[in-house]
Amino acid sequence: MTTSRRTGAPTTQRMFAAHGPGLVEHHQRFGPLPESAGTALVPVLDRSGLTGRGGAGFPAGRKIASVTGRRAVVIGNGAEGEPLSHKDAELLSRAPHLVLDGLKVAAAAVSAEKVVLYVPFRAVPTIKAAISERSSAKLDRHRVTVVAAPDRFVAGQESAVVRRVEGGPALPRDQTVPPSTSGVRGRPTLVNNVETLAHIALIARYGSRWFRSLGDPSEPGTMLVTLSGGPTLSGGPTPHSVLEVPTGTRLTDLVGHLGVTDLRALRAVLVGGYHGSWIPREMVTGARLSRAGLAHLGASPGAGIIHALPADQCGLARTADILGYLAGESARQCGPCRNGLPQLARLFDDLAYRRVDDRLLDEVRRMIDLIDGRGSCRHPDGTARLARSALDAFASDITHHRYGRCEATLTSVYGTGRPRHHTSGSR
């Protein structure tokens, strides 16, 4: 496979370059997949530097190389339980054939016996239509099984995906070996995010050098981001906007797309979603959307979620809201998560709405340590990460709350019930 730049290769808008979602537009824009795609996939992906776009950021080539056994299963993961993420849904509706191409290439690379696309209920009709277009054109050797993902936060966790594909509930399960060794019914299983598959489909066509021509060199290419929040949205529902940007894009440019030109309009930016990290306003300048560009802040891009908290909203109150939601999304299978997440959410309610003292802060920190790493999936770990980052990012706010004030309003947080500004509701 050549790695030189091909004529007709898309530039910045890569995944959304076709004029429409149909197979005809797809082939008009990208042409057919090379016949040999899949045979030399791993070295090409290694050279491309593609990392998984589902949040964990594991090198895509190494993940595929780790699936070596017979009767392998390949699953495209389009479940997007995170309320602040919309990029996978957007990709599945606008470029389903790129995802299906990537699935085909990945299936060929591991000689898969079973190929599955796991997508939310509402995406099923679109995907089935795309699959029937392809079978009419006799495009794929494999039959692609579509499995519907329920709308819950943990439904996209790798072991939950495997369990659902086996016919069970979409709930995480205990893992002592990764699915690449033992996944669906004990068979070697490759689970790739649908955006990762779309990138694979493009790398198979245009090569690794083309892929690396954009983005942060340590983690190259483009990535989809979902932007939400911002100063105009206090109190209202948050519209999402999905963009394709080079990795390493400045956070200031990203919040610029939300209409934020003066950072003073913001309190903080949440990067990586409900399992992500708050970046306080004064640290936003200089931060870039890549592992390297966020490492000094203890954050990572996750699945490309950027949520801007307006200056007139309280970060502690917003975090308390999110923690309450995350507690409700626990699969309630693991004791420390089932008990600890509601307890942490209650403690954060106290931080946000009641007078803060050292005892409360110590108890919050103790509870975070008590849930971190103590479940069968990443839900407690991600929740702990968010809570810790809130304590750091809103440290000065915590000081204000000790004295009954709040930076969001610089007025008393006491009064009759919860002040309106303390119920953000912009989920």
Added chain:
Amino acid sequence: MRTPPTSPTRLHIDWTRCQGRGLCTELLPRLLDRDDWGYPIARDRSSEPAVPPAALSEARTAVDLCPRLALSLITDVNPGIE
């Protein structure tokens, strides 16, 4: 036979099975404590605590006797695939 120092035996807890009955914390008091709700928590706060050779026999007993079959001993190196 020597166990390579890079891959000590670790105690794995299947949290989906564990109901905090507490037998393991009684058999392995130097390795495990109980949290606020009675679930085992490693004293070193790791999610899969390393079992020192002196505690291996008790650890095996804990694995065998756990009423929820929630414990296992792991010796292989985690390949770290997520």
